[in-house]
Amino acid sequence: MDYSALIACHECDLLQRRVRLHGGAVARCRRCAAELYRDSPHGIERSLACTLAALLLFLIANAYPIVGLEVQGNRQEASLYDTVHTLWIQDRKDVALLIAVTTMVAPAIEIGLLLYLLFPLQLNRLAAGAVPILRFLDTVHPWSMMEVFVLGILVSLVKLEHLAHVEAGIALWAFGGLIPVLIAAANAFNSDEIWAKVSVLR
Amino acid sequence: MSRSALTAAQLGYYGCHACNLVAPVQPGRHDAVCVRCGHHLHLRKPDSVTRSWAFLIAGYILYVPANVLPIMHTSSLFGAQSDTIMSGVVYLWTSGSWHLALIVFIASILVPSAKLLAMTFLLLSVQRRSVWDPLQRTKMYRIVELVGRWSMLDIFVVAILVALVQLQSLATIEAGLGAVAFGAVVVLTMFAAMEFDPRLIWDPQGGRRG
Numbered sequence: 001m002d003y004s005a006l007i008a009c010h011e012c013d014l015l016q017r018r019v020r021l022h023g024g025a026v027a028r029c030r031r032c033a034a035e036l037y038r039d040s041p042h043g044i045e046r047s048l049a050c051t052l053a054a055l056l057l058f059l060i061a062n063a064y065p066i067v068g069l070e071v072q073g074n075r076q077e078a079s080l081y082d083t084v085h086t087l088w089i090q091d092r093k094d095v096a097l098l099i100a101v102t103t104m105v106a107p108a109i110e111i112g113l114l115l116y117l118l119f120p121l122q123l124n125r126l127a128a129g130a131v132p133i134l135r136f137l138d139t140v141h142p143w144s145m146m147e148v149f150v151l152g153i154l155v156s157l158v159k160l161e162h163l164a165h166v167e168a169g170i171a172l173w174a175f176g177g178l179i180p181v182l183i184a185a186a187n188a189f190n191s192d193e194i195w196a197k198v199s200v201l202r
Numbered sequence: 203m204s205r206s207a208l209t210a211a212q213l214g215y216y217g218c219h220a221c222n223l224v225a226p227v228q229p230g231r232h233d234a235v236c237v238r239c240g241h242h243l244h245l246r247k248p249d250s251v252t253r254s255w256a257f258l259i260a261g262y263i264l265y266v267p268a269n270v271l272p273i274m275h276t277s278s279l280f281g282a283q284s285d286t287i288m289s290g291v292v293y294l295w296t297s298g299s300w301h302l303a304l305i306v307f308i309a310s311i312l313v314p315s316a317k318l319l320a321m322t323f324l325l326l327s328v329q330r331r332s333v334w335d336p337l338q339r340t341k342m343y344r345i346v347e348l349v350g351r352w353s354m355l356d357i358f359v360v361a362i363l364v365a366l367v368q369l370q371s372l373a374t375i376e377a378g379l380g381a382v383a384f385g386a387v388v389v390l391t392m393f394a395a396m397e398f399d400p401r402l403i404w405d406p407q408g409g410r411r412g
Contacts, residue, residue, distance in 0.1 A: 006224040008210035008217025012404040078365035152358025195221040
């Protein structure tokens with residue numbers, strides 16, 4: 001029997017028959033309405049494009065200061081790395097690690113591994129270790145919290161407004177750009193299609 | 203289509219959680235792996251309720267210091283000040299940015315406490331094999347998974363303020379112990395939600411439709 005015609009809902013385990021989708025449609029579980037799979041036209045191509053854009057913005061977001069502060073001639077700037085570094089020296093190493101993982105390590109791993117997988121897939125080839133990497137990506141994803149960090153920047157800017165003159169740094173714009181790009185990348189990434197393609201190529 | 207709803211487990215199939223492949227359960231095997239992706243297959247996540255409780259209870263315990271202890275110490279020419287999560291919200295409110303106060307209130311106070319209560323409710327209902335409105339409970343679980351991460355907001359705010367306000371003679375900000383506890387609550391409740399297996403909500407339904 002060919003089990004590839006079946007799908008079990010990952011949220012309620014209902015066994016259902018797969019149907020062919022067209023035009024970006026989404027298949028939902030008929031019992032609990034969880035998204036089962038979707039049709040994303042040019043999914044690999046689009047997610048590759050979005051991930052490349054995300055890489056560029058991510059590098060800028062890391063390399064430049066996010067905000068600058070000026071009080072009576074004293075000037076202070078903070079980059080993403082500075083936030084981790086300052087907490088580390090203050091002996092709040094646990095918080096420093098949490099920030100490092102959620103804003104630097106997890107996003108970097110996610111972007112890097114996606115590019116490593118998607119480039120060969122686009123050329124109909126399979127990267128070495130594609131299967132464990134695809135599984136690992138599911139584990140990493142929840143810990144990448146760039147979009148929450150951006151909201152954090154905005155809140156801290158408002159908190160500082162009364163205290164000093166605050167200037168937006170280059171990285172702030174890069175962070176702002178990252179949000180729509182990450183959302184578009186997540187929408188284009190079709191794990192069901194990628195798993196099917198991976199198993200064909202193997 | 204409308205008669206009975208059968209789950210993969212009832213028919214003797216695994217649905218792989220990683221790659222979505224459906225495969226038959228091998229009789230007498232307890233160490234099945236998915237033929238496509240090598241992921242360990244379980245009919246349901248093993249010990250998911252126990253593990254989820256463990257993370258949740260740890261989260262409850264740390265929820266107290268997270269709200270009582272200061273998350274931030276400010277020292278400036280005008281004196282020293284300690285802020286808890288709540289006093290940060292109050293400050294934003296009184297300084298006129300009520301919209302931001304609302305966002306921080308939702309992310310730091312409403313979401314973590316609602317998440318703890320929602321997970322408690324889901325775990326209790328699953329343990330008692332409740333058949334009450336599984337669709338609503340599944341939706342509740344989805345919301346918990348979706349909004350949990352936003353509670354990191356206050357931790358990020360503290361980190362940015364700490365890095366920025368290091369003006370030796372004028373003002374410095376340090377992260378407090380409350381920030382450690384609060385970060386731990388966010389991480390622990392995320393783990394609790396990840397360990398929970400939403401399929402357990404539907405299992406007592408039998409052949410009934412939701």
